[in-house]
């Protein structure tokens with residue numbers, strides 16, 4: 001490399017460094033704007049971002065409808081696993097509050113499923129179904145509380161449902 005070329009390279013390096021240092025860096029440089037906008041309105045911004053970004057498709061998604069699909073698919077998958085977990089628990093420990101929870105998880109999964117199914121047909125219904133999905137988790141939590149028992153593994157899953165319900169509601173709210 002000749003002398004001039006070297007100078008050019010140094011100058012270029014410095015201008016790039018300057019640009020880098022002076023560009024407004026978002027809190028998380030890799031978080032997609034669409035995700036930020038949606039998660040900001042949910043019950044837990046950080047958990048929402050972590051959840052949505054756990055799907056590799058999220059990073060390249062620029063359409064709200066596509067993000068809604070990802071979020072609701074995730075809600076269905078996650079709550080289906082929770083439902084299976086609680087059914088399994090009921091087999092081992094057949095008590096009234098766990099029985100109620102296993103019943104209501106059927107409703108939770110059903111609501112998320114219909115929200116996902118309505119995405120292309122009726123966004124208002126999708127929005128409503130995503131919201132009511134949390135009801136089942138709340139009723140389950142109340143059933144535990146009124147029986148005076150603590151089942152942390154169920155309560156954790158109730159919080160997942162609340163998170164996905166909140167994400168599902170916000171992501172379908174502007175469609």
Ligand SMILES: *[C@@H]1O[C@H](CO)[C@@H](O)[C@H](O)[C@H]1NC(C)=O
Nearest residue numbers: 033035036037038039040041
């Ligand atoms: C998040 O919401 C707050 C107020 O609700 C707003 O001031 C802020 O600009 C929002 N941030 C993003 C990244 O949307």
Ligand SMILES: *[C@@H]1O[C@H](CO)[C@@H](O)[C@H](O)[C@H]1NC(C)=O
Nearest residue numbers: 047050051077078081160163
């Ligand atoms: C369900 O979602 C929560 C919150 O994103 C996550 O922490 C948990 O690992 C998920 N569970 C399964 C079984 O995928």
Ligand SMILES: *[C@@H]1O[C@H](CO)[C@@H](O)[C@H](O)[C@H]1NC(C)=O
Nearest residue numbers: 093095096097098149150151
């Ligand atoms: C069975 O479930 C009840 C809640 O209904 C709980 O209090 C109890 O600790 C559970 N027992 C076992 C062995 O997990």
